[in-house]
Every structure is written in C-alpha cells, then in structure tokens.
Amino acid sequence: MFKKVLVANRGEIAVRIMRTCREMGIHTVAVHSDVDSRALHVLEADESVLLGEADPIDSYLNITRIISAAEATGADAIHPGYGFLAENPDFAEQCEASGRTFIGPPVRVIRDLGDKTLARRTMESAGVSVIPGTVCPTNDPAKLLREADNIGYPVLVKPVAGGGGKGMRVVSSPEEMQEACLSAGSEAEKAFGNGALYLEKYLKNPRHIEFQILADNHGNVVHLFERECSIQRRHQKIIEETPSPVMTAQLRSAMGNAALSAARVSGYANAGTVEFLLDESGNFYFLEVNTRLQVEHPITEMTTGIDIVRKQIEIASGEPLKIIQDDILQRGHAIECRIYAEDPENNFFPSAGKIALLREPSGPGIRNDSGIYAGVEIPVEYDPILSKLIVTAETRKYTLARMIRALESYVILGIKTIIPFLIDLFKSPQFLEGNICTNFIDHHFKDWGQNMNDADLAGIVYVMEEKTRPNKLSPGKSQTDWPTPWETLGHWKV
Amino acid sequence: MKYQLKIGSETLTLDSSNPGCEQDMQLSINGKEYHVCCNPLSDTHFHLLVNGKATEAFVFSGQNDEKHVCIKGLNFLVLNDKVPLSRVKRKGFEEAPGEITPPMPSVVIRIMVAEGDMVKKGQGLVVLSAMKMETTLVAPTDGKVKRINTFLNAKVAPGDILVEIEGEEVDKK
Numbered sequence: 001m002f003k004k005v006l007v008a009n010r011g012e013i014a015v016r017i018m019r020t021c022r023e024m025g026i027h028t029v030a031v032h033s034d035v036d037s038r039a040l041h042v043l044e045a046d047e048s049v050l051l052g053e054a055d056p057i058d059s060y061l062n063i064t065r066i067i068s069a070a071e072a073t074g075a076d077a078i079h080p081g082y083g084f085l086a087e088n089p090d091f092a093e094q095c096e097a098s099g100r101t102f103i104g105p106p107v108r109v110i111r112d113l114g115d116k117t118l119a120r121r122t123m124e125s126a127g128v129s130v131i132p133g134t135v136c137p138t139n140d141p142a143k144l145l146r147e148a149d150n151i152g153y154p155v156l157v158k159p160v161a162g163g164g165g166k167g168m169r170v171v172s173s174p175e176e177m178q179e180a181c182l183s184a185g186s187e188a189e190k191a192f193g194n195g196a197l198y199l200e201k202y203l204k205n206p207r208h209i210e211f212q213i214l215a216d217n218h219g220n221v222v223h224l225f226e227r228e229c230s231i232q233r234r235h236q237k238i239i240e241e242t243p244s245p246v247m248t249a250q251l252r253s254a255m256g257n258a259a260l261s262a263a264r265v266s267g268y269a270n271a272g273t274v275e276f277l278l279d280e281s282g283n284f285y286f287l288e289v290n291t292r293l294q295v296e297h298p299i300t301e302m303t304t305g306i307d308i309v310r311k312q313i314e315i316a317s318g319e320p321l322k323i324i325q326d327d328i329l330q331r332g333h334a335i336e337c338r339i340y341a342e343d344p345e346n347n348f349f350p351s352a353g354k355i356a357l358l359r360e361p362s363g364p365g366i367r368n369d370s371g372i373y374a375g376v377e378i379p380v381e382y383d384p385i386l387s388k389l390i391v392t393a394e395t396r397k398y399t400l401a402r403m404i405r406a407l408e409s410y411v412i413l414g415i416k417t418i419i420p421f422l423i424d425l426f427k428s429p430q431f432l433e434g435n436i437c438t439n440f441i442d443h444h445f446k447d448w449g450q451n452m453n454d455a456d457l458a459g460i461v462y463v464m465e466e467k468t469r470p471n472k473l474s475p476g477k478s479q480t481d482w483p484t485p486w487e488t489l490g491h492w493k494v
Numbered sequence: 495m496k497y498q499l500k501i502g503s504e505t506l507t508l509d510s511s512n513p514g515c516e517q518d519m520q521l522s523i524n525g526k527e528y529h530v531c532c533n534p535l536s537d538t539h540f541h542l543l544v545n546g547k548a549t550e551a552f553v554f555s556g557q558n559d560e561k562h563v564c565i566k567g568l569n570f571l572v573l574n575d576k577v578p579l580s581r582v583k584r585k586g587f588e589e590a591p592g593e594i595t596p597p598m599p600s601v602v603i604r605i606m607v608a609e610g611d612m613v614k615k616g617q618g619l620v621v622l623s624a625m626k627m628e629t630t631l632v633a634p635t636d637g638k639v640k641r642i643n644t645f646l647n648a649k650v651a652p653g654d655i656l657v658e659i660e661g662e663e664v665d666k667k
Binding site: 459 | 495502504506510523524526528530532534537542552554566567568572597627
C-alpha cells in the first residue's frame with residue numbers, strides 16, 4: 001500500500017481524495033498555484049508544494065513541476081482527480097516513468113479511450129451500439145460538412161480529445177458549420193491541447209445515463225449501476241441522480257452488460273465511467289468512456305456504500321477487487337447538484353470574489369463535498385465549482401424534499417451562486433415527475449429570475465442589522481476597521 | 495425611523511411607529527404591516543419572528559451600506575436608496591447601452607467585427623475567455639461599430655469599454 005499520495009488537483013475533489021487517504025493512513029501532498037496558497041485542499045494536506053502562478057499552464061497542468069513535486073516529497077503515487085491532467089496519457093506515462101504509480105487506468109487505455117473516434121470504433125467491434133457519427137477526426141470544415149450531410153442534421157461538433165462538455169457545438173444547418181468549427185476548435189485547443197473535431201448525430205431529447213465501472217489488475221470487472229445526468233447547461237452537468245427514473249431492470253441489465261463489455265474490450269483497470277445516450281424509444285448508444293473519477297461519483301457511493309476513491313487506491317496498489325457483481329446492491333435514491341459560482345440571473349457569468357459567509361447544510365442523508373471555507377478568495381482562473389451537495393433518502397420523492405431543505409439552509413454570501421436557481425429547478429413539477437432530458441433548462445427555465453416574494457423580509461433584516469450593530473460605523477468603512485477613539489469613548493462629563 | 499431601500503427593481507419604503515427595541519417592533523413596508531421580534535445571534539446571523547412566522551437570516555454588509563441578505567437559500571442585495579451608489583456595481587448592461595464592457599476579468603480571444611461594420615441586435619462582437627468558459631458579448635441594439643478599443647489577447651476588466659456601438663434608441667427592458 002502507498003505511503004504517500006500526491007493529489008494533482010485542487011478544490012473539492014482534492015479535499016475529498018485526501019480525506020480517504022487520511023482514513024487509510026496514507027500521507028497526503030497538495031500541489032497549488034500562488035492564488036491557492038490558502039485554499040482548502042492545501043490546508044487539508046500533510047504537506048504542500050507551490051507549483052507556480054495561477055494560470056493552469058504554470059501550475060495544475062504543468063506535468064514537469066508536478067512530477068518534481070512528487071520527487072521532492074517522496075510521494076509514491078499520484079491521484080489526478082478529475083479535469084486538469086486526469087485523462088492526459090503523457091502525464092500518466094511520465095508519472096510511471098518517474099517510478100510512481102498513477103492512480104488510474106493504464107497509459108495505453110487512457111490514450112485509446114481518450115481518442116473518441118478510436119473508442120467508437122473499438123466499441124463497434126465489440127458489438128456495443130454507438131451513435132451514428134464520423135470515425136475520423138478532422139479540422140476541415142469542408143470534410144465535416146460532407147459528413148454532416150451523410151449523418152443528417154442536426155449534428156453535434158465535438159472535440160476528439162474532449163470531455164466535460166467543452167468545445168461542443170450544435171449545428172442545425174450547413175451555414176452554421178464554419179463558425180461552429182472555429183469556436184469549438186479553439187475551445188478544445190485551449191482546454192485539451194488538441195483542436196481536432198468529429199461529428200455525432202444530435203439526438204433530440206436524449207437522456208444521459210452512465211455506468212460506473214471498477215476493474216482491478218487481475219481481470220475482475222464490475223459495474224456500480226447507473227447515474228442519470230440529464231440536467232445540463234451549455235453541455236455541462238448540474239444535477240445527477242441514481243437510480244435513473246426511467247431505468248427498468250431489463251434496461252439496467254442490458255446497459256450494465258454493455259458497460260462491462262466496453263470495459264473488457266478496452267482492457268480497463270481502475271475506476272471509470274461508460275456513458276450512454278438513451279433516446280425517446282428506449283434505444284441506448286455508447287457515447288464515450290471517461291477514464292477517471294467523475295465529479296458525480298458520490299451519488300453512487302451513497303447508494304452502494306462503496307468508497308470509490310478507496311477502491312481506486314487499492315486497485316492501483318495491486319490489490320484484487322474483493323467484490324463480485326451479485327454482491328453489489330443499491331439502496332435508496334441519491335441526487336447531487338453542483339454549487340457553481342455563477343450568477344443565474346446574468347446568463348450564468350462566473351462570479352469570483354471572497355466568500356464572506358458560509359453555512360453548509362447538515363442533517364440525515366446530507367453529504368457536502370466542499371472546497372471552500374468562509375474567508376477564502378475564489379480565483380477567476382479555474383472552474384467555478386465551489387462544492388457538491390449530495391443528498392440521499394429512501395425514495396426519489398423523499399430525496400427531492402431533502403435536497404430542497406438542504407439548499408434552503410445553504411448560506412453562501414459574498415459571491416453569486418446558482419443555489420436559488422437550483423431550488424426552483426428541484427421544486428419544479430417537471431423535475432418531480434422525472435420528466436427530464438438534456439434540454440430541460442432550455443425548455444422550462446429559459447428566462448429564470450429569482451422570486452422576490454421575500455423581498456420585504458430582506459428589507460426587515462437590513463433594518464434589524466443596522467439597529468443591532470454595537471458600533472454604527474460611518475459609510476465607506478468596512479466592518480473590519482477598528483473603531484476610532486471617538487466611537488469608543490463612552491460617557492464623559494465636563 | 496424611516497428607510498428607503500432598493501432590492502432588485504423594487505423600492506421598499508420602510509417606516510416604524512415604535513422604533514423602540516428590536517425585540518418587539520411594529521413596522522410597515524409600502525403600507526403592509528409587520529410585527530417583528532428580532533433575536534440577533536451574531537453580527538451576521540439573525541432569528542426573527544415576522545407576523546408570528548419564524549425566519550432565520552444571514553447578513554453581510556458591504557462597503558457602501560448595502561447588505562447581502564440570505565433567507566432560505568435566496569440571496570437579496572439590499573441597497574439604501576439614500577446612499578450615493580458611486581462604487582456599487584449595478585448588474586447587467588445598465589452602462590450606456592452602446593458601450594460593451596466585460597462582466598468579469600477576462601481575455602479577448604476573438605474580435606468578430608471591424609470599425610464601421612453595421613451590426614444587428616444580438617450579433618456577436620467580441621469573444622472573451624474567463625474561468626475556462628468562452629463568452630460572446632453581443633450588440634444590445636442595431637447600429638454601427640463606432641470604435642473598437644481592444645485587441646486580441648488583451649486582459650480586460652469590467653468598466654473597460656471594448657466596443658462602442660452607435661445605434662438607434664434603446665428601449666430599456
């Protein structure tokens with residue numbers, strides 16, 4: 001078993017991974033940029049190494065500096081988290097070359113499955129149905145135009161090296177292709193260092209269902225059931241749940257087996273996720289394999305009782321998976337929502353700044369994977385995910401009620417978050433019915449604005465705060481200034 | 495004790511007949527009556543009984559007498575209408591309508607128009623990159639691109655006027 005693990009990431013996921021390491025008695029090393037010197041993941045770790053400046057190129061994406069940090073601290077394994085270098089085969093390769101274990105799938109698997117068109121071809125050969133699309137990556141809009149004619153509009157332009165919803169554009173007609181390719185290509189180049197694109201048929205109202213897989217280095221593969229990730233915005237997930245409201249035992253069995261086939265044919269090891277799209281007729285199509293731990297993994301952990309990060313570490317250190325498929329059961333329902341630092345009333349523009357006040361929800365069935373604390377400064381350079389709120393209860397209906405209660409007691413002041421938007425999403429009758437698809441927000445929440453029914457209450461609170469403050473400070477002064485002697489003098493008499 | 499407060503687009507006129515003590519107060523907001531018993535738990539944490547209904551609230555005061563209030567997961571920015579708002583950021587595009595400014599510190603990654611171009615409302619002008627997302631700033635009205643004040647790879651911030659549009663009268667929403 002490893003003695004020391006370096007977590008090559010930041011924010012809530014770095015904190016979460018370190019917590020399991022601590023429980024396993026493994027020492028942790030945090031790496032960080034200069035703007036993250038007081039970030040929660042740095043505070044959580046046993047030791048930390050400054051990588052460089054805020055730009056990810058100088059820090060969290062800098063392979064050389066991260067490997068050096070591992071060498072300097074004597075870490076014998078590296079966990080990449082999600083995003084950043086998690087699916088970068090060069091990073092995994094250099095990690096292994098330096099004598100450390102990369103906690104994830106083998107380099108070859110990351111490379112092969114990371115090429116989305118190669119992955120599609122591999123799955124087709126194993127009899128797993130894939131979405132109609134192109135199999136050759138290109139950047140040539142003329143080529144893509146021809147392919148789009150074959151597939152039929154609308155099509156989805158996607159980055160070959162992609163993931164996390166970045167660099168995707170819907171193209172409904174030939175006229176839109178040029179701009180879509182330019183835009184998608186540049187976003188992909190920036191996010192993944194590779195701007196090559198491919199096409200897929202754009203399904204109208206698909207449901208996004210993925211299966212968590214675990215495979216050890218001894219040929220054992222299991223799946224940990226499905227997650228439905230159908231509430232998305234700009235192709236980024238916001239809400240995920242398990243089990244999927246539309247899953248039947250039959251469909252689960254068929255898709256589960258497809259996921260296991262996908263894992264076996266690709267020679268998979270460690271944790272991963274096989275993504276499918278389910279169309280309105282109940283047909284499912286392979287989308288891609290994410291060769292890493294996913295953001296939404298906690299909902300699977302809550303309902304199966306399995307610590308996926310612990311399993312990742314055990315598998316990476318060579319231990320065999322001691323669980324078999326029939327032993328894995330799901331209990332109850334779980335929902336996760338991502339708390340993004342974005343302003344839902346201003347086109348979800350990212351909101352940076354200092355967290356002035358924080359009160360996280362608690363109670364039965366509540367799990368809050370947080371990367372923040374009161375007083376921390378949220379930098380502009382990274383993904384705006386602050387924390388993940390995961391809620392579990394016996395049934396979907398109870399879970400929804402619990403999620404709403406938890407969100408209503410979540411206090412984050414100082415920056416804008418999507419909490420008010422999430423509350424309305426979860427309260428909507430459409431969500432309660434389970435009638436969801438990836439276009440849910442566009443269909444039902446297009447021009448959302450926070451309801452102002454309690455504006456009067458807010459006014460009352462304003463006045464109460466004024467009245468009850470011990471020293472009334474003059475306008476322009478902040479609450480943390482020391483009072484002047486005139487304010488503290490008290491009674492005196494000539 | 496009288497207050498004129500602004501929350502979003504609403505103006506609240508708050509008046510109290512017995513400003514005596516916050517433990518037991520009668521006040522009216524835009525004519526509606528409220529009986530308030532307030533129990534301050536800290537500078538930022540309050541428990542109130544408003545017309546008999548219990549409410550928990552969190553408050554954070556800003557630089558200019560504005561307060562950020564959180565009640566049941568919803569956040570309200572409460573401004574004191576009497577205080578000059580020179581330093582408080584208004585949300586959205588309430589700058590002069592023809593002046594295009596970034597919503598947060600970003601980098602210009604594409605300029606889609608040139609000086610002299612005629613543009614339509616909603617047409618893309620400048621693409622910015624921030625927090626790993628690409629955002630396109632669009633023309634708020636039909637008009638002509640009067641001036642472009644930025645360049646590729648420029649680091650820009652709210653308040654910087656990137657593009658000036660000379661156009662027809664804007665109908666404010």
